[in-house]
Amino acid sequence: MNDKTDQNVDSSPGGDQHADLSPAWEMQLAREVRALDREIQPERNLWPGIERKIEAYPQPKNAGFSLNWMQFGMAASVLMAFSALVLNLTDFRPETGALAFDQSRPGTLETMQVEYLKTRDPLEELFAETNRDLAPETLEELYRNIEIVAQARTEIESQVRKDPTNRRLVEQLMRIHERELELLKQDFSKPSRSM
């Protein structure tokens, strides 16, 4: 039966032969198809042939990969969640290092400002006391410059607020703090070198 079918298939027109199909040939083919059994039972020797073909082509180990993927996926998820937690807690920023303000904590810069002013303001009072005997024009000049430094500090602070991850700005803010404190600590009535 199979042989017959194969023969029919083999003899079936294909490619360029389509153009030569005649109605007589079609009717013959239809008769043969009707004559075929409705169900075809596979022969006993069909599966060994299929197995041989399968063995000839190595198959991917789907089952093993699937299992590993799940495990790796779960491990990666746990690792990512842990990393996110650590990053959140330590405020680690690879590009900016430690010298950056945490944007998610809006009070960081304000806290720093408050702490800084707690140090600075008493020094301003001390400055007035220490340098009261200076020439008025010198004192005026010094106060003008103290004001300049304070304005510069405010300007940098506002820039830091806009871009808290800018390390250069944060460093500059720290330097202006340092300079302001040095200026206020100085006793200009006794000439000294450092500023």
Place this chain on the structure above:
Amino acid sequence: MKKPIFLSMALLLSLGTSLAFAQESVNETKDARSDGYVRINVVRGEIEVVGWDKNEVSVVGSLDESMDEFIFDVKGKETVVAVKLPQRLNSWCCEQETSLVIKVPKKSNVTISLVSAEAEVSNIHGGLELGGVSGELKVEKVSDRVRVTNISGEVTLREVDGRARVKTISGDIVASEISGPGVFSSVSGSIVVSKSNDELDLESVSGDIEVTRSMVSSIRANSVSGDVELDAEMLEGASVECDTMSGSVRISLGGKIDARFDVQTGSGRIRNRITGDKPKKSKYVRDETLRFSVGSGKGEVIASSGSGDITLNK
């Protein structure tokens, strides 16, 4: 008879008073070590400090009218020249101030502390430390380490061979012919450097920064709101970094350019006149970036501005 006695007493008293407040002159010379330390303290007036070939310190000039004490002392390697004023002056107005020319061995290490005095220092080759408040400070032909701090007075450096460090608040810094690493910083004063051939580290808050006619191995110039202008030739593998938040940046490079460029501005514009590369504009924000390389890209030029324009010229 009583009248002439009274008159002569009044005359003597007025003479004594005028002598007491007259400006004193000084003209003294003392032997000193060729490589000693010289410390000079003057509150107000003007001084000129010059290095010479003699192993002597000489002080010539006039002393402050309100001077409390004049010290000129040499002990071993250390020389002290100081014009001391009383702790409290009755008046700062209209008095004759110190005016001195001090000559020291040129290899001396000199430290000068001033308040509202002006100073000119030259030919010192053992290191210099100079601090003032409002007077103008000029330093010329010095070598070894030079450190100058001033509050509002201008600082001028010329022909410095060695490490130079200058700090001011509102005073301008003008430096030329610097043959050593220079670190210059001001708050509102401008910084102008010309003919430098070493590393430069320049920083201001609102003052402008300008570097001209220099050959540099490394420049770092940053300002918060001041402009940064650089006209220099890069040595092989040199690094140029110009950064300002709201000012503009203009970089003009002479000679052979062999560098990578990384330029960025937040809301300003980038003009590239070195190559035909065009800046990339961000789709959603107003920033522009430009990255390109000239030659083998050994050097590095990084320029950024928050809101100012950046111009690259050849």
